[in-house]
Amino acid sequence: MEKKRWIWIVLDSVGIGAAPDAHRYGPGDAHSHTLRHIAEAVGGLRAPHLAAMGLGCISAIPGVPCETSVGAYGRMREKSWGKDTTNGHWEFVGVVLDQPLPVYPEGFPPEVMEPFERYVGKPALCNRPASGTEVIEQYGPEHQRTGRPIVYTSADSVFQVAAHEEVVPVDVLYDWCRYARSILTGPHAVGRVIARPFTGSPGRYQRTHRRKDFSLTFGETVLNRVAARGYPVTGIGKIADIYGGSGITEAIHTENNMDGVDKLIAQLDRQDEGIVYVNLVDFDMLYGHRNDPVGFARAVEAFDARLPEIRERVRPGEVLCIVADHGCDPTTEGTDHTREWVPLLLWTPGMRRGVALGDRETFADVGATLAEYFQVDPPPVGRSVLAQVFGADETPSV
Known part of the structure; x- marks a missing residue:
């Protein structure tokens, strides 16, 4: 060869x-x-x-x-x-x-969120289109108090889950995202599920390099x-x-x-x-x-x-x-x-x-x-x- x-x-x-x-x-x-x-x-x-x-x-x-x-x-x-x-x-x-991949300008519907929240064991925060840096500033303090995942999307076909590394271990966040990928099929087959770990404190949050994407395959x-x-x-x-x-x-x-x-x-x-x-x-x-x-x-x-x-x-x-x-x-x-x-x-x-x-x-x-x-x-x-x-x-x- x-x-x-x-x-x-x-x-x-x-x-x-x-x-x-x-x-x-x-x-x-x-x-x-x-x-x-x-x-x-x-x-x-x-x-x-x-x-x-x-x-x-x-x-x-x-x-x-x-x-x-x-x-x-x-x-x-x-x-x-x-x-x-x-x-x-x-x-x-x-x-x-x-065909366009599904997008969610009004947030994800109950048939997506309810099984995801049951798996996580807590209701999610946000569930709407948002900037990734702004969403952790807005919801980060409540997430740190409660452990509730921050779920958001954008104009693209993505289901994103943000979590503080000291609140939710990165491996747990990846597990949540793998489960989300398993249920986001059929009409809800988004292009990517993205794990968005972050660190820091209110006003000084930073997303880390441990982001991970879980994509559709074709x-x-x-x-x-x-x-x-x-x-x-x-x-x-x-x-x-x-x-x-x-x-x-x-x-x-x-x-x-x-x-x-x-x-x-x-x-x-x-x-x-x-x-x-x-x-x-x-x-x-x-x-x-x-x-x-x-x-x-x-x-x-x-x-x-x-x-x-x-x-x-x-x-x-x-x-x-x-x-x-x-x-x-x-x-x-x-x-x-x-x-x-x-x-x-x-x-x-x-x-x-x-x-x-x-x-x-x-x-x-x-x-x-x-x-x-x-x-x-x-x-x-x-x-x-x-x-x-x-x-x-x-x-x-x-």
């Missing part, structure tokens, strides 16, 4: 402009452009290494020029309904969700087929959670973006084939949802500064792929994700010029390219761009 390696980085929430159907999701979505707006907030984004891969050639971003690119660059629109992590990541690997994907060929498929950060472990041969937990980059680099130094797949979540969790465009911009710049360490580990014939899964424009009204195009950046050593990939009709073009690279059956949707990345005479033989 030929040695091949695909290094895959998801910049969570780093959207690049309102999708054509963004108006269906709300007025904020229709005017969203995460990258442009965070760049404007700091008077121009300093991201020379992403610029070299072609980021500024996809859309006008202050501070990110479109000059000499040595990568393949384009943007992708989502076919699936929605703008959540689950939808985006599963579409990457060829699963298009043509059958075999290109990840399973790559793993079945004998290649390792390593998920770093919340990747394994997003896919419910399906197709992932090793899962590595992370605490934040820079820890994610450190662990990606460490894994590249010991895993010389297969897929190394990381989600960097701070852009979304710490800045997008908290309406902090300056913090968001600085986080992108911090990642960009680490990009040379990653690129120097990519060997000839290997592929570095950088994408996003949706937007989360911190300048729009509200704190929810935004329906946006996402960047597609691909690079392999030896590329001498930029390659414009244009507008892609589905996120599944990533999975189709991945399938051709590893010579496995392609997903049912998506078109490979492998020949454009390597050049007609350099595409790996099939």
Whole structure:
């Protein structure tokens, strides 16, 4: 079996402009452009290494020029309904969700809450859409007094349970969430159940890195087929959670973006084939949802500064792929994700010029390219761009 390696980085929430159907999701979505707006907030984004891969050639971003690119660059629109992590990541690997996952703008109904509360042994607090940081400030003191779980949702298809680590041990919180996942099926099959542990005291609460997602799964994907060929498929950060472990041969937990980059680099130094797949979540969790465009911009710049360490580990014939899964424009009204195009950046050593990939009709073009690279059956949707990345005479033989 030929040695091949695909290094895959998801910049969570780093959207690049309102999708054509963004108006269906709300007025904020229709005017969203995460990258442009965070760049404007700091008077121009300093991201020379992403610029070299072609980021500024996809859309006008202050501070990110479109000059000499040595990568393949384009943007992708989502076919699936929605703008959540689950939808985006599963579409990457060829699963298009043509029906919206359930959302709960009025909170969860009794047929969900009653069995959950019986299992927990206490009535829940909140049960409505809320910001994760605001909800623990509001309900944290009562939760600490009573041990009642804080249950909340958002505009996305999520059932979130927050609990203080000194009140509810993290393993117990995970158990509650596994039970919630078991009952959230059929018409209530939300995309993710999320455990949200926190620590601290009133006025100084902090969510911890022990968050865990319990996601729906949607059958075999290109990840399973790559793993079945004998290649390792390593998920770093919340990747394994997003896919419910399906197709992932090793899962590595992370605490934040820079820890994610450190662990990606460490894994590249010991895993010389297969897929190394990381989600960097701070852009979304710490800045997008908290309406902090300056913090968001600085986080992108911090990642960009680490990009040379990653690129120097990519060997000839290997592929570095950088994408996003949706937007989360911190300048729009509200704190929810935004329906946006996402960047597609691909690079392999030896590329001498930029390659414009244009507008892609589905996120599944990533999975189709991945399938051709590893010579496995392609997903049912998506078109490979492998020949454009390597050049007609350099595409790996099939």
